[in-house]
Amino acid sequence: MRCPYCGGSETQVKDSRPSEDGAAIRRRRVCPDCAGRFTTFERVQLREVVVLKRSGKRVPFDRDKLQRSIDVALRKRAVDPERIERLVSGITRQLESAGEPEVTSETIGELVMAGLKGLDDVAYVRFASVYKNFREAKDFEDLLGTLSDGSPVPAAVPGPDAELEPEAPGRRRAGRP
Numbered sequence: 389m390r391c392p393y394c395g396g397s398e399t400q401v402k403d404s405r406p407s408e409d410g411a412a413i414r415r416r417r418v419c420p421d422c423a424g425r426f427t428t429f430e431r432v433q434l435r436e437v438v439v440l441k442r443s444g445k446r447v448p449f450d451r452d453k454l455q456r457s458i459d460v461a462l463r464k465r466a467v468d469p470e471r472i473e474r475l476v477s478g479i480t481r482q483l484e485s486a487g488e489p490e491v492t493s494e495t496i497g498e499l500v501m502a503g504l505k506g507l508d509d510v511a512y513v514r515f516a517s518v519y520k521n522f523r524e525a526k527d528f529e530d531l532l533g534t535l536s537d538g539s540p541v542p543a544a545v546p547g548p549d550a551e552l553e554p555e556a557p558g559r560r561r562a563g564r565p
């Protein structure tokens with residue numbers, strides 16, 4: 389594994405341990421050339437997944453981008469990181485085992501929303517507000533009607549890093565009712 393800081397090719401594994409319930413191996417590495425430290429994950433990949441975006445563009449599915457979108461939606465929410473890992477892994481496996489040659493960004497968005505809904509209502513609304521690109525208050529009301537405990541909509545709605553919704557014309561962040 390090449391050092392991400394200096395490009396050195398002799399990085400050493402300092403520590404190796406299972407994470408995500410044994411579904412991944414986490415390795416702490418150090419570079420002897422620049423002393424840079426970084427972490428790598430080894431995971432099972434059942435197959436390559438291609439994402440078909442709304443623009444018609446095809447890109448390889450990127451687990452890290454999925455993770456970032458979910459992390460943004462869950463920012464400052466008290467949710468066990470292990471549960472978040474399981475959500476990301478679960479969505480990734482569903483996509484890998486779907487049997488379709490490619491999946492649409494809509495499909496991924498729906499999976500994320502379904503997962504967040506079970507995890508944290510506020511994160512769900514944050515994600516859905518960006519993903520669905522709400523423009524009208526009524527959409528929000530409809531959505532809130534589906535929540536279990538009537539959690540308030542957060543005042544500011546930060547977007548997932550728009551990975552799942554990059555082609556929306558104009559406003560990238562639809563948001564407030």
Ligand SMILES: [Zn+2]
Binds near residue numbers: 396420421
């Ligand atoms: Zn280095």
